[in-house]
Amino acid sequence: MPNFKIFSGSSHQDLSQKIANCLGLEPGKVVTKKFSSQETCVEIGESVRGEDVYIVQSGCGEINDNLMELLIMINACKIASASRVTTVIPCFPYVQQDKKDKSQAPISAKLVANMLSIAGVDHIITMDLHASQIQGFFDIPVDNLYAEPAVLKWIKESISQWRNCTIVSPDADGAKRVTSIADKLNVDFALIHKERKKANEVDQMVLVGDVKGRVTVLVDDMADTCGTICHAADKLLSAGATRVYAILTHGIFSSPAITHINSACLEAVVVTNTIPQEDKMKHCSKIQVIDISMILAEDIRRTHNGESVSYLFSHVPL
Numbered sequence: 001m002p003n004f005k006i007f008s009g010s011s012h013q014d015l016s017q018k019i020a021n022c023l024g025l026e027p028g029k030v031v032t033k034k035f036s037s038q039e040t041c042v043e044i045g046e047s048v049r050g051e052d053v054y055i056v057q058s059g060c061g062e063i064n065d066n067l068m069e070l071l072i073m074i075n076a077c078k079i080a081s082a083s084r085v086t087t088v089i090p091c092f093p094y095v096q097q098d099k100k101d102k103s104q105a106p107i108s109a110k111l112v113a114n115m116l117s118i119a120g121v122d123h124i125i126t127m128d129l130h131a132s133q134i135q136g137f138f139d140i141p142v143d144n145l146y147a148e149p150a151v152l153k154w155i156k157e158s159i160s161q162w163r164n165c166t167i168v169s170p171d172a173d174g175a176k177r178v179t180s181i182a183d184k185l186n187v188d189f190a191l192i193h194k195e196r197k198k199a200n201e202v203d204q205m206v207l208v209g210d211v212k213g214r215v216t217v218l219v220d221d222m223a224d225t226c227g228t229i230c231h232a233a234d235k236l237l238s239a240g241a242t243r244v245y246a247i248l249t250h251g252i253f254s255s256p257a258i259t260h261i262n263s264a265c266l267e268a269v270v271v272t273n274t275i276p277q278e279d280k281m282k283h284c285s286k287i288q289v290i291d292i293s294m295i296l297a298e299d300i301r302r303t304h305n306g307e308s309v310s311y312l313f314s315h316v317p318l
Contacts (some may be wrong), residue, residue: 004304005048009057009073012276015090015293016056022297032069040065042072053302054086060275061253067093067112071119078120086123086303087116088296090274091222091250092156092172095130113137125299127274127292128221128249143299143309147249147272148177149316150290152184154270155217159245165215166190166241170232178219188214192232202241205235212240222250224267226257230264243267250274251287258284 006127007028008016021026029045042097055077057070066132070087077085083099097108117138127144135142155162162185162221169178169191182189190209223246233244244266251271253261261269261284269284271277282285298317302309311317 004054004300005046006056007044007073007077009055009066009069011061011069012056012058012090012274014276014278015058015273015296017294018273018291019056019088019297019300022294023301030073032070040068040072042069044073044074044076048077048080050081050083052149052304053077053082054083054088056090056296058274059089059091059095063093066094067115071115074116074121076120084122085120086125086300087121088125088300090127090204090292090296092126092129092134092253095134096222098131098134109134110137110180123303125220125296125303127272127296130221143303145230145295145309146313147290147292147313148181148184150272150292150295151219151247151270151310153316154182154247154290155181158268158270159215159217161215163187165217166209166211168192168209168211168216168218168232168236170194170218170220170228174220177221181219190216191236191309194231194299205231207235207239211236214241215243216241216245218244218246220246220248220276222252223248224252224254224257226253226260226264226269229269230260230266233264233266237265247271251277251280253277253280261286 005028006020006025007030010032016027031043033041074085094108094112102290123141127145128147129144132144135144165187167178167182167189170173171194175191178189190211193206218232229246236244245268246266247270249272268288269286270288272290277289294317299309300311
């Protein structure tokens with residue numbers, strides 16, 4: 001079996017280093033630069049001939065630049081005779097544009113899938129896709145890992161009254177995710193039905209379920225401006241909840257999000273490190289981070305050794 005190497009894109013080098021540390025490796029040498037014309041240039045600094053290559057690049061920050069950088073890195077490894085190229089994309093870019101919701105709307109997530117396939121990727125590892133059906137956009141294997149085991153662990157370790165809590169979905173789309181967590185904790189669940197007049201702006205919210213006198217935990221896959229989460233927290237407190245926590249897999253936290261969180265009645269906003277959060281944490285003490293590097297590292301190890309990864313769907317590797 002060939003050896004394997006890990007290369008890091010520029011989007012989330014801290015996560016790449018943690019994954020490499022878990023595997024007892026050092027990230028491979030990569031030089032990324034931009035020409036004066038703003039074209040991206042990537043140079044792989046070591047031989048990958050016959051190697052099993054893993055490229056870590058999250059869909060965050062300068063998304064378009066980082067996506068182009070990833071495509072170039074994949075192609076560079078393929079034409080340098082790598083045995084297999086796997087991309088580790090903890091937060092998949094354009095994942096919310098997964099369907100045609102207007103007559104002239106694009107399905108951008110499918111376009112990204114096509115671009116990755118044409119670049120030459122052989123396997124994709126990602127986490128909590130906005131819609132799991134996106135795996136069907138690919139004709140190659142896709143490991144869609146879940147943050148759920150890490151979320152369950154955090155709830156049990158950090159919320160003293162978790163046995164008397166209610167897990168809440170801030171929208172109807174997340175009902176399946178919330179009921180799964182509630183069943184594993186053997187607690188109640190509720191959901192909030194929201195109506196939007198336009199994107200990123202919630203018009204009305206209706207709570208379905210009883211949260212009076214309960215600690216509540218809002219669970220969602222991603223949050224951008226955090227308007228929905230903060231409105232949902234207000235709704236829960238007005239319905240009699242004693243405390244409100246929010247747990248998100250992907251904390252995008254674009255421009256007004258930190259202001260919203262700081263002024264909201266949330267005890268804590270817990271996110272995984274699929275997206276870098278160091279700068280956001282400096283401006284918001286409520287943000288806490290769950291490290292998922294060991295989950296990704298274990299998937300890489302099992303993939304390389306040809307082992308099953310189904311264990312990771314329900315357990316956090318030690």
